[in-house]
Amino acid sequence: xxxxxxxELQQTFRTLLxxxxxxxxxxxxxxxxxxxxxxxxxxxQSAHLPVLACDKGCPSCCALRVTAxxxxxxxxxxxxxxxxxxxxxxxxxxxxxxxxxxxxxxxxLDEVERMKLREPCPFVVxxxxxxxxxxxxxxxxxxxxxxxxxxQAMAGRDVDVPVSAPHIALRxxxxxxxxxxxxxx
Numbered sequence: 001x002x003x004x005x006x007x008e009l010q011q012t013f014r015t016l017l018x019x020x021x022x023x024x025x026x027x028x029x030x031x032x033x034x035x036x037x038x039x040x041x042x043x044x045q046s047a048h049l050p051v052l053a054c055d056k057g058c059p060s061c062c063a064l065r066v067t068a069x070x071x072x073x074x075x076x077x078x079x080x081x082x083x084x085x086x087x088x089x090x091x092x093x094x095x096x097x098x099x100x101x102x103x104x105x106x107x108x109l110d111e112v113e114r115m116k117l118r119e120p121c122p123f124v125v126x127x128x129x130x131x132x133x134x135x136x137x138x139x140x141x142x143x144x145x146x147x148x149x150x151x152q153a154m155a156g157r158d159v160d161v162p163v164s165a166p167h168i169a170l171r172x173x174x175x176x177x178x179x180x181x182x183x184x185x
Contacts, residue, residue: 006177009037010052013181022148027078030071030182031134034174038140045166052164053147056128060150061142062121064106068136069178079134097123119153141171 016033020026054061058125068076104124106114123131129139143164144150152159 006173008094009177010180011172012037013085013178014184017181017185025073026033027074028054030069030178031075034069034072034137034178035140037174038137042167042170045170046164049164049166050145053145053150054143054145058150059120059124059127059129060154061144062124062129062139063115063117063119064142065111066121066136068138069175070182071079071178072136074130074150076134076136083130115153116155116156126143137171137175141167141175143167 012033013030016029017026065093104117105117105119109117109131121129121136123129129135145162145164149159149161153161
């Protein structure tokens with residue numbers, strides 16, 4: 001069943017890529033479709049599970065390494081530029097300081113080393129994600145049922161954090177189908 005869903009997702013992305021070859025609009029279209037597919041399906045996939053503990057003001061998982069497809073990165077870069085252009089005099093300095101510093105601090109580190117640093121994502125400002133509408137699938141697909149466990153893990157304690165398997169699986173399925181279609185194109 002997962003193979004047929006993967007194939008359908010992959011075909012959706014192939015079709016989008018074929019309809020807009022070499023187009024800058026393809027980036028927005030691909031990411032919008034990926035995000036819409038995730039949001040449209042996650043409710044059904046996780047309806048039987050407890051309520052998530054994730055909400056605004058809880059950036060505990062925002063120190064994990066995030067992977068993203070090229071279209072997600074391009075969309076995020078465009079979104080960051082728009083933020084910087086709208087508020088060029090703010091202390092955010094997303095492009096110039098926060099992202100570059102995070103890159104220098106974490107480059108080459110594995111997941112365990114990154115967690116030991118307890119460095120927050122450069123897009124978390126005063127406990128809130130400022131790129132939330134454009135956040136990658138990896139962020140959308142990481143969801144926990146226990147805020148306290150997340151905080152303890154972020155503080156360096158060895159605890160099991162109960163995460164939503166459907167969120168992780170659906171994110172992976174969509175992201176892998178998108179990557180596959182991109183590789184073929």
